[in-house]
Amino acid sequence: MEARFVAYVELVRKWQPVKNLVAPSTLPDIWRRHVADGAQAFAALPAAKRWLDLGSGAGFPGLVTAILLADAEGGSVTLVESNGRKAAFLQSVARELKLPARVVSERIESIPERFKETGDRFDAVSARALASLDRLLAYAEPWLTAGATGVFHKGQDFAAERRQAALSWGFDLIERQSRIEPDSRIVLVDHVRRLPTAGLPEQDARR
Numbered sequence: 001m002e003a004r005f006v007a008y009v010e011l012v013r014k015w016q017p018v019k020n021l022v023a024p025s026t027l028p029d030i031w032r033r034h035v036a037d038g039a040q041a042f043a044a045l046p047a048a049k050r051w052l053d054l055g056s057g058a059g060f061p062g063l064v065t066a067i068l069l070a071d072a073e074g075g076s077v078t079l080v081e082s083n084g085r086k087a088a089f090l091q092s093v094a095r096e097l098k099l100p101a102r103v104v105s106e107r108i109e110s111i112p113e114r115f116k117e118t119g120d121r122f123d124a125v126s127a128r129a130l131a132s133l134d135r136l137l138a139y140a141e142p143w144l145t146a147g148a149t150g151v152f153h154k155g156q157d158f159a160a161e162r163r164q165a166a167l168s169w170g171f172d173l174i175e176r177q178s179r180i181e182p183d184s185r186i187v188l189v190d191h192v193r194r195l196p197t198a199g200l201p202e203q204d205a206r207r
């Protein structure tokens with residue numbers, strides 16, 4: 001496992017100048033800011049075997065999860081990344097390191113129907129630095145309502161995001177402080193349902 005992490009970090013460093021994979025200012029601290037931070041998703045839900053990672057970028061947390069699951073029976077990570085250059089990077093890391101990962105180079109909004117048709121099921125849906133909680137729930141709705149748990153990295157504005165999301169969604173949520181950034185957290189979201197009143201004017205919603 002350690003060798004895979006070292007090889008992955010080398011590949012990010014190698015391709016960074018060409019593909020702009022992570023914010024350049026974070027590269028010197030890649031082990032803490034990206035690898036250790038990414039590993040918090042799997043650590044939050046270690047029983048989950050089948051992961052879907054949305055907006056994977058350079059593979060945080062998706063490829064980190066795939067490395068952690070590499071020797072686990074039945075482990076798999078599906079990474080969704082619409083940027084073709086980043087998706088090609090993810091694909092080549094997955095191949096080179098023999099990871100149980102596949103890459104879907106499409107926009108998240110365009111994939112649920114096809115995934116439903118092929119019967120794919122996930123235990124967990126992860127995302128870091130992709131969207132507000134409200135939007136994440138909308139992106140992940142097909143899988144969360146089918147029983148997957150959302151495992152989201154969230155920043156310091158999370159309280160406001162949670163209030164906003166609660167206008168449209170019902171959910172159970174556990175918040176854990178990040179071990180990497182004290183102002184950030186890892187959020188676990190379960191039992192997601194769209195509220196019937198979502199989108200109605202406030203007066204109608206109270207009836």
Ligand SMILES: C[S@@+](CC[C@H](N)C(=O)[O-])C[C@H]1O[C@@H](n2cnc3c(N)ncnc32)[C@H](O)[C@@H]1O
Pocket residue numbers: 054055056057058059060061080081082083086106107108109127128129130
């Ligand atoms: C800010 S980056 C975060 C990348 C990674 N999760 C991380 O934390 O380092 C957001 C990524 O999501 C991808 N993305 C944004 N919207 C998307 C969408 N609707 N469908 C698929 N990918 C998307 C972008 O191309 C970008 O690589």
